[in-house]
Amino acid sequence: MPVNLLFSNPLSINEGVSILLDNHVAQKVIDHALSLGADFAEIFIERHLTSSVNTLSDKVKTVNSGIDFGIGLRLFFDNKVLYGYTNDLNEEELKRIVSELSAKDRRDPKTTSESFNYLKFDDIHPATMPLEKDFCVPQKVEYLLAANSAAQLQADKISQTMGFCVQRQQNIQIFNSLGLEAKDSRHYTRAGLTVVVSYNGEQATGSWNDGGLVGWELNQGIDAKATGVEAARQAMVNLSAKPCPSGNMPVVIGNGFGGVIFHEACGHLLETTSVAKKASVFHDQMGEMIASEVVNAVDDGCMANEWGSINIDDEGMPTQKTQLIKDGKLSSFLVDKMGAQQTGFERTGSGRRQSYKYAPASRMRNTFIEAGNDSLDDMIGSIEKGIFASHMGGGSVQPGTGEFNFAVTEGYYVENGKILYPIKAATLISTGPKVLKQISMVGTDFKLACGMCGSVSGSVPTTVGQPAIKVDDILVGGNA
Incomplete structure (x- = not known):
């Protein structure tokens, strides 16, 4: 049964997204899990930044941002998976959750943990305009309003458009009892437009969006005009269907x-x-x-x-x-x-x-x-x-x-x-x-x-x- 705790201490974006969980604490929590008889133990730490911009025709509808932080604890007892999570970095709290998860399956230790070996890999998905540097809200608004303007020029039957731009940055850290220690930072950006057309009581929609595992540099490879024109084209085709x-x-x-x-x-x-x-x-x-x-x-x-x-x-x-x-x-x-x-x-x-x-x-x-x-x-x-x-x-x-x-x-x-x-x-x-x-x-x-x-x-x-x-x-x- 997952252990669900409310996020009671929000962290500031300026506190540094690279600092997650100390590996000495991670080692002690994993050792505790194995001492209770778990075959395998894993700690997943995440800090997640989000930013979204939404438009309605030529108006900005919403601009939102947020941050979430938490730790997931996973244990294997044979083929049984036990999972819980918390927002508390405290070693004793993490051990308490492990003990609670293991309560019904506790047994004599079957294995010991290995020393952490940091996993090195090439980042094949670099981001040059990550969310942690700049939310780029004005540029995103400019893109969405330009897409709306391009769509509106295609037909006089357009009743409204709905634009969106969502950007996320997910920083993760993983430890497990096999000696794995790994970190990664993932940058997701997606933007698009939906067009609604109406005529003689009939209504139809069309939409287009682009996205990638990138920061806001996505904007350098997409075209607001092309987005608006394609969304409007689809809507007009569907209206005549x-x-x-x-x-x-x-x-x-x-x-x-x-x-x-x-x-x-x-x-x-x-x-x-x-x-x-x-x-x-x-x-x-x-x-x-x-x-x-x-x-x-x-x-x-x-x-x-x-x-x-x-x-x-x-x-x-x-x-x-x-x-x-x-x-x-x-x-x-x-x-x-x-x-x-x-x-x-x-x-x-x-x-x-x-x-x-x-x-x-x-x-x-x-x-x-x-x-x-x-x-x-x-x-x-x-x-x-x-x-x-x-x-x-x-x-x-x-x-x-x-x-x-x-x-x-x-x-x-x-x-x-x-x-x-x-x-x-x-x-x-x-x-x-x-x-x-x-x-x-x-x-x-x-x-x-x-x-x-x-x-x-x-x-x-x-x-x-x-x-x-x-x-x-x-x-x-x-x-x-």
Whole structure:
């Protein structure tokens, strides 16, 4: 049962984000845990700075900032995980929580701790404009208002826009009983705009955003005008859309955020969080063909400055590139420390958590279908009657089976190889295992997109992606 304590002593940003927990205190707390019979003990310390700016059309709506600090304590007793957290750095308080967590499982000591060995690694995601130096609020407001102005010039049917810019800096420190001591600083920035258009009682929306594992230097690589124009374009297309036909048909799913289907309907089934409990349909299919031979899928945490990247995971393991599917064959799971202990598969640097309030679990990073050899024109040209889902939105997934229902946020009806008109209220319905085997064509237009992924260890930044793909047969829900 987690030990939840209120944050009673907020820390000033000026106190220095690099000072977290003294390693002598950490050693004593870990030794105490092992003296109570724990097989493994871990301390995760976090100081988290946040800043957000929101606009409504040409007005600033909110400007917020904050700081959070806390310590998570994790113990293994065989395959049982015990977790608690606090905001108190005091050695005796940390020992008290360890004792409380261990109360029902206490036994004679089974192991001893190793001396800390500081983990050194190259920072492949440097930030030149971190939050600890400057919140850059005026520049962020300027960007969002410029995006709004660009959108407003596209159509007179725009009723409002909603802009956002969120920047975070997460400083972490990890100690464990195997002798690990590690520190890292992560910088996340994301900005975007949503446009609402109205005409004759009808309403539609469009949106665009960019982000990365960077500071506010993200601003140097994104274009406020392009953001506003694209969000407005999507909204106007959707305003003119006709009802979508329904039934089983071929569908071309667009690049970038179209990869959300693979992420949700398949990626979660490859995490040992599901595999160890045999809650995944793929738990016993390692080395078997689970997809069409044109499908190659990867989870890569090493891509420089990408939104879902990390230097080390939240268990202190350096990240890596993990080939999940090779030529249709299942080649790896995503494995955290407990998952490795339960399944026997090697760790992949995939142990992630939202904050110190969560125990880590196997999670995705930058997860995508790799580029193939087909053109988007050829995919659309091969459809007799079907749809082109150029932009995907959210949906729902049944974790155990991969059954999904996803909304198409921008789509088009295709007949005899030609795009005829935009459609609205379209949904794609299938299962991950089924849709993987229905992919017959994979495009060359590979692209990534930012997202947030929720699971047992909270919400973490993840990247989805793919080139355009053709699915030969999938159930399309519509209201035509």
